[in-house]
Amino acid sequence: MEPITALTVAGSDSGGGAGIQADLRTFSAFSVHGTSAVTAVTAQNTLAVTRVAPIAPDVVVAQIDAVLDDFIVLAVKTGMLAQPATVLAVADVARAGRLANLVVDPVLVSTTGHALMDQGGVEAYRDALIPLATIITPNLREAAILAGVDEREVSSLDDMLELARALLALGPQAVLVKGGHLVAGATSHAHAPDILLSAEGPSVFDAHRVETRNDHGTGCSLAAAIAAGLAYGRPLPDAVRDAKSFVLAALTSAAEWHLGRGHGPIDHLGWNA
Numbered sequence: 001m002e003p004i005t006a007l008t009v010a011g012s013d014s015g016g017g018a019g020i021q022a023d024l025r026t027f028s029a030f031s032v033h034g035t036s037a038v039t040a041v042t043a044q045n046t047l048a049v050t051r052v053a054p055i056a057p058d059v060v061v062a063q064i065d066a067v068l069d070d071f072i073v074l075a076v077k078t079g080m081l082a083q084p085a086t087v088l089a090v091a092d093v094a095r096a097g098r099l100a101n102l103v104v105d106p107v108l109v110s111t112t113g114h115a116l117m118d119q120g121g122v123e124a125y126r127d128a129l130i131p132l133a134t135i136i137t138p139n140l141r142e143a144a145i146l147a148g149v150d151e152r153e154v155s156s157l158d159d160m161l162e163l164a165r166a167l168l169a170l171g172p173q174a175v176l177v178k179g180g181h182l183v184a185g186a187t188s189h190a191h192a193p194d195i196l197l198s199a200e201g202p203s204v205f206d207a208h209r210v211e212t213r214n215d216h217g218t219g220c221s222l223a224a225a226i227a228a229g230l231a232y233g234r235p236l237p238d239a240v241r242d243a244k245s246f247v248l249a250a251l252t253s254a255a256e257w258h259l260g261r262g263h264g265p266i267d268h269l270g271w272n273a
Contacts, residue, residue: 001031003031003032003033004032004033004072004074004231004232005032005033005034005035005071005072005073005074005231006027006032006033006034006035006073006074006075006076006077006224006227006228006231007034007035007036007037007064007067007068007071007073007075007076007077007099008020008023008024008027008034008035008036008037008076008077008078008079008224008227009036009037009039009060009064009076009077009078009079009081009090010023010036010037010038010039010077010078010079010080010081010107010220011038011039011040011041011042011052011079011080011081011082011107011116012038012040012041012042013042013044013217014041014042014043014044014045015044015045015046015216015260015265016265017046017216017217017260017263017264017265017266018079018216018217018219018220018265019042019079019080019217019220020036020038020079021217022217022220022221022224022265022266022268023036023077023079023220023221023223023224024036025221025268025269026220026221026224026225026228026246026268027224027227027228028268028269029225029246029268029269029270030225030228030229030232030246032228032231032232033071035067035071035073036063036067037060037063037064037067038055038060038063039054039055039060039079039080039081039082039086040052040053040054040055040080040081040082041053041055042080044110044114045260045262046216046259046260046261046262046263046264046265047260047261047262047263048114048262049110049114049116052082052114052116054082054083054086054118055082055086057083057085057086057088057089058089060086060089060090061089061090061092061093064090064093064098068098073099073100074100074101074230074231074232075100075101075102075103075227075228075230075231076099076100076101076102076103076227077102077103077105077223077224077226077227078090078102078103078104078105078129079105079107079220079223080107080116080117081107081117081121082116082117082118083117083118083121084117084118084119084120084121084123084124087121087124087125087128087129088124088128088129090129091124091128091129091132094129094132094133095132099132101134101227101230101231102132102133102134103133103134103135103136103137103223103224103226103227103230104125104129104130104133104135104136104137104172104223105136105137105138105219105220105222105223106125106130106136106137106138106142106146107142107219107220108121108122108141108142108145109141109142122145122146125146126146126170130146130167130170130171130172131170131171131172132171132172133172133173134172134173134174134230134236135172135173135174135175135176135226135236135240136167136172136174136175136176137176137178137219137222137223137226138167138175138176138177138178139177139178139180139219140154140160140163140177140178140179140180143160143163143164143167143177144163146167146170147163147166147167149163149166157179157193157195157204160177160179160193160195161177161195161197161202163177164176164177164195164196164197164202165197168197168198173198173199173236174196174197174198174236175196175197175198176194176195176196176197176226176240177194177195177197178194178219178222179192179193179194179195180192180194180209180215180218191206191207191208191209192206192207192208192209193205193206193207194206194240194244196236196237196240198236203237203240205240205241205244207244207245207248208248210248210251210252210255211255212251212254212255212256213262213263213264214251214254214255214257214259214263214264214265214266215251215263215266216262216263216264216265216266217265217266218247218250218251218266221246221247221250221266221268222243222244222246222247223243225239225242225243225246225247226239226240226243228243229242229243247266249267249270250266250267250268250270251266251267253266253267253270253271253272254266254267254272
């Protein structure tokens with residue numbers, strides 16, 4: 001069987017848990033040929049990000065052009081874009097209609113609290129890239145920053161829905177606000193609900209919370225899995241449901257791993273299944 005092709009535009013993770021590395025493993029898990037455009041090189045492991053070296057925006061676009069000129073790319077996922085100029089450059093390519101089924105994961109801060117976007121990036125996302133997205137997949141912190149609200153005020157599913165409405169007003173076709181960090185209000189510590197909102201209305205995708213330190217790259221993997229589903233022509237709610245199930249299985253399988261001393265990777269390839 002000849003695989004279909006998707007593209008990830010994201011940063012490289014030297015620890016192998018997130019970014020380009022997680023995206024490509026996720027594509028492989030869905031039998032999708034993964035292509036890539038590297039936006040930044042990071043020095044990081046399971047404990048911290050110690051250095052970020054952004055790639056020049058014209059080099060990022062050259063990588064995208066090289067892929068699009070030769071492959072039939074059926075979905076594109078963006079992750080860490082690192083600098084506003086790169087966000088704007090990717091938006092220019094999307095505006096030209098060249099980035100099919102565009103999944104935007106607006107990576108702003110690492111799990112360990114390291115800033116992964118330069119000043120001005122939030123505005124670039126809001127004004128240029130988000131309006132062109134098929135779906136955006138912010139976590140609670142990213143959603144709050146993009147909506148201009150205090151993350152500490154988000155403590156319920158109703159609050160998450162209001163965030164999603166604010167972000168949908170920016171122009172994407174759909175918003176998925178991820179509730180992995182929601183631990184109060186309408187949900188309990190035992191659950192991790194996500195809210196999908198589009199013109200068709202809201203849907204809640206709930207799952208039990210996996211008690212593990214090995215959660216590095218879950219956001220990247222979820223967005224890449226959604227892109228894989230869209231590449232296969234799956235309806236968006238089905239692609240989101242499949243992606244949620246994939247990440248849950250990967251978290252569960254890697255729950256007892258000891259790869260590194262901090263937030264370890266998840267099991268994309270079912271090694272423990």
